[in-house]
Amino acid sequence: DAEITQSPRHKITETGRQVTLACHQTWNHNNMFWYRQDLGHGLRLIHYSYGVQDTNKGEVSDGYSVSRSNTEDLPLTLESAASSQTSVYFCASSRGVRWEQFFGPGTRLTVL
Amino acid sequence: KQEVTQIPAALSVPEGENLVLNCSFTDSAIYNLQWFRQDPGKGLTSLLLIQSSQREQTSGRLNASLDKSSGRSTLYIAASQPGDSATYLCAVNDQGGSEKLVFGKGTKLTVNP
Numbered sequence: 001d002a003e004i005t006q007s008p009r010h011k012i013t014e015t016g017r018q019v020t021l022a023c024h025q026t027w028n029h030n031n032m033f034w035y036r037q038d039l040g041h042g043l044r045l046i047h048y049s050y051g052v053q054d055t056n057k058g059e060v061s062d063g064y065s066v067s068r069s070n071t072e073d074l075p076l077t078l079e080s081a082a083s084s085q086t087s088v089y090f091c092a093s094s095r096g097v098r099w100e101q102f103f104g105p106g107t108r109l110t111v112l
Numbered sequence: 113k114q115e116v117t118q119i120p121a122a123l124s125v126p127e128g129e130n131l132v133l134n135c136s137f138t139d140s141a142i143y144n145l146q147w148f149r150q151d152p153g154k155g156l157t158s159l160l161l162i163q164s165s166q167r168e169q170t171s172g173r174l175n176a177s178l179d180k181s182s183g184r185s186t187l188y189i190a191a192s193q194p195g196d197s198a199t200y201l202c203a204v205n206d207q208g209g210s211e212k213l214v215f216g217k218g219t220k221l222t223v224n225p
Contacts, residue, residue: 033212043201043215058212090155092213097205098143098163101213103156 002027006091006104014112019078021107023091031094032074033101034058034066036087043090049074081111114139114206118216125192126224133187133219135202140180143205146213147176147187150199159200160187192223 004025013019023032034046045058047066055066063085065077078085091104115138125131135145144163148156160169160176162185168177175188189196199220203213 040217042217043203043213045212048212092156100146100158100161101203102158103148105155 004091004093004102004104006089006107008107009105010108012110012112013081015081015083017081019081019109021076021078021089021091021109023074023076023104024072025091025093025102025104026072027093027095027102028071029093029095029102030071031096031101032068033092033094034064034074034076035090035092036060036085037090037106038087046076046089047074078109081109083111085109086111114142114204114214116202116204116214116216118200118202118219120219121217122220122222124222124224127192127194129192129223130188130190131192131221133189133200133202133221135185135187135216137183137185137204137214139206140183141207142180143207145176145178145185146203146205147174147185148201148203150201150218152198156201189221192221194223194225197221197223 007022030051033048035043037043044060049055049068089107092101094101117136146161147159150156162169162178173190178185199218201218203215
């Protein structure tokens with residue numbers, strides 16, 4: 001069955017370190033998204049991509065970057081991790097704008 | 113800027129009760145609206161997707177309605193069960209330039225046996 005996976009599921013890192021969170025989907029979806037979920041804020045969009053070599057900034061993109069070198073993967077990089085980036089990160093994908101978004105299981109990131 | 117509100121933030125009901133969760137949004141320029149379920153420590157599971165041209169969608173005991181002109185959607189759960197306990201999130205697919213989901217903060221539902 002097609003699916004969307006994220007790795008690692010849990011990560012603890014130190015302030016200032018570079019961290020990369022992986023997202024892989026096997027649906028062959030064009031659109032991929034990264035969200036973070038925080039108490040009191042709900043889910044907020046970090047970056048998104050509509051296809052290979054396309055990336056766009058979302059609502060809370062400062063301190064994050066993404067790259068899309070193939071259809072299946074959209075890794076999220078924290079250039080220099082900060083305590084404010086402690087959160088649960090969700091990756092999602094969809095076939096297109098008017099289609100359902102499907103979410104991965106999430107990565108819980110703690111920055112000490 | 114699109115804003116999505118879900119009321120109430122939490123709801124506790126006895127098993128077997130029919131219930132309604134509410135979602136409102138400020139800008140009617142949407143492609144669709146999606147309802148999700150989230151269990152503690154888990155990801156989001158898509159429940160229903162309603163396109164902007166549709167009035168309602170049904171899946172099993174779930175029925176979602178959409179009134180785009182008034183900026184409202186409801187999720188109706190029939191004959192609630194303890195297994196329905198979860199947080200329910202509403203999200204609109206916003207036409208406002210970036211074609212992204214804008215989420216409400218959710219309603220935490222507890223169904224008591």
